Amino acid sequence: MLAEQLVGGVAIGCIYSLIALGYTLVIRATGLVNFAQGELMMLGALIGWTLISAYPLPYLAVLLLAMALTAGLGVAIDLLAYRPVQRRGGPVMNVIITSIGVSIMLRNAAQLIWGSEPLRYPAVLGGEPLLIGGVALAPHNLLVLLVGLACMGGLQLFLQRTKLGLAMRATAQDPEMARLSGVPVGRIVAYTFGLSAALGAAGGVLLAPLFFASFDLGAIGIKSFAAAIIGGLGSVPGAMVGGIVLGLIETLGAAFISSAYKDALGYGIMILLLLFAPSGLFGRARRRL
Numbered sequence: 001m002l003a004e005q006l007v008g009g010v011a012i013g014c015i016y017s018l019i020a021l022g023y024t025l026v027i028r029a030t031g032l033v034n035f036a037q038g039e040l041m042m043l044g045a046l047i048g049w050t051l052i053s054a055y056p057l058p059y060l061a062v063l064l065l066a067m068a069l070t071a072g073l074g075v076a077i078d079l080l081a082y083r084p085v086q087r088r089g090g091p092v093m094n095v096i097i098t099s100i101g102v103s104i105m106l107r108n109a110a111q112l113i114w115g116s117e118p119l120r121y122p123a124v125l126g127g128e129p130l131l132i133g134g135v136a137l138a139p140h141n142l143l144v145l146l147v148g149l150a151c152m153g154g155l156q157l158f159l160q161r162t163k164l165g166l167a168m169r170a171t172a173q174d175p176e177m178a179r180l181s182g183v184p185v186g187r188i189v190a191y192t193f194g195l196s197a198a199l200g201a202a203g204g205v206l207l208a209p210l211f212f213a214s215f216d217l218g219a220i221g222i223k224s225f226a227a228a229i230i231g232g233l234g235s236v237p238g239a240m241v242g243g244i245v246l247g248l249i250e251t252l253g254a255a256f257i258s259s260a261y262k263d264a265l266g267y268g269i270m271i272l273l274l275l276f277a278p279s280g281l282f283g284r285a286r287r288r289l
Contacts, residue, residue, distance in 0.1 A: 003135045005255045006248070011141040012210075013247025014148025018203040019224035020231070020239040021155065022196035028172035028234050029192040032092065035099040036077065037200050038221015039106035044070040044201025045208040045217055046110055049119050059124045063147070063205045067198040074197025075190050077102055082193075083186075103218065111215040118212030144206045151202055152240050159236070168192055223266070230270050232280030241281060246270070 019041050026034045048066040051057060057065070081102050085095050125139035159165040170178040171188045179185045203224070204217065211217075227246045231238025246266050253265040274280070 001255070004137060005251050007135075007137055007145065008141050009248035009251030010244055011144040011148070011247070012251060013227075013244030014144055014152070015203045015207045015243070016220075016224045016227045016246050017240045017243025018148060018151055018199045018206075019221060020228040020243045021152070021236065022199045023225055023228045024234060024236055024239040025168075025172075025192050025196045025199075027228075028236075029168065029189050030082075032082070032095050033099070033225070034193070034196065035096065035221075036103040036106060037196065038218035038224070039103045039110070040070055040074060040197045040218075041200035041204040041207075041221060041224075042213075042215065042218035043073065043106060043110060043204070044197075045204030045213040046114050046119070046215075047201070048205035049114075049121055049208065049213040052122055059143075060147075063202060066205050067201045070201035071194035071198040074200075075194040077197075078190050078193035107215055107218060114213075114215060116215065118214040119208075120212055121209040124209050140209055144210075147202070147206060151199065155199070156236070164188075164191065168195075223263075226267060226270050230273060230280055232282035235280070235282035238280055238282030245281075 019037060022037045022040070023034065026032060026037070044066045047069055048062050051065055052059065052062045081098055082095055085098050125143060128139075129136035130139055130142065131137075159169055167178070167183050167188050168191070170181070170183055171185050171192070175185050178188075200221075203220075204213075207220065208217070223246065224243065227242040228239050229242070230245055231240070231242025249266045249269055250262045254262040257265065
């Protein structure tokens with residue numbers, strides 16, 4: 001039972017990590033918290049449901065298409081909502097309030113388009129558990145684990161090995177110096193919002209088959225923001241580890257204490273952790289991508 005709970009906890013944690021990475025990338029690039037990240041995850045889940053219900057596409061193809069479409073939406077939100085507020089020279093709080101307004105608008109738009117009823121994903125994999133070493137594991141948990149780890153590993157390679165990834169790191173480290181070095185900072189920030197939205201959509205498409213796709217699924221974004229805080233705001237490795245830590249705390253707490261208190265347990269441990277490590281687990285590395 002412990003092995004099953006550990007796999008399930010790491011799988012849920014990978015989803016938290018993907019959404020937390022979206023928060024982290026935007027924080028690193030702009031210094032802002034995009035509170036619409038949870039709603040972008042929700043839209044990714046609903047777009048994925050539409051694709052997989054209307055077309056006979058493989059699940060991984062649906063995942064990639066949902067990520068691409070949501071990435072375009074993330075870029076549009078930056079250009080049409082956040083960037084105009086910044087150009088007018090308003091305080092940072094104005095942009096943060098704008099992000100809250102965008103999240104409410106996206107939630108209401110999703111409710112208008114897809115309705116208020118939860119939507120069930122078609123069966124992605126067989127429902128029968130897989131027996132591995134005498135341990136019964138849910139097939140979708142294994143899929144979430146593999147895809148989540150692949151996305152996180154791919155993100156690290158992208159940031160470390162590609163020209164665009166290096167430009168994102170340079171912009172996050174010192175925007176003015178990056179601009180003087182010829183990096184198109186405005187374009188890179190827009191790309192960062194797109195990548196952040198794509199990661200959120202990946203989390204939504206992976207999460208929805210475990211529960212349902214609905215307009216209020218974006219509430220999971222608050223948990224993912226907590227995961228980013230646990231790891232250390234602005235730290236990519238911290239977002240990855242923080243999500244997995246939170247997933248394990250919730251899953252093990254629900255299994256061995258009470259499912260009614262799993263959220264309180266997760267946030268309580270987060271508060272205790274921040275009392276002893278105010279900057280999070282990777283707080284010292286938060287100035288680096």
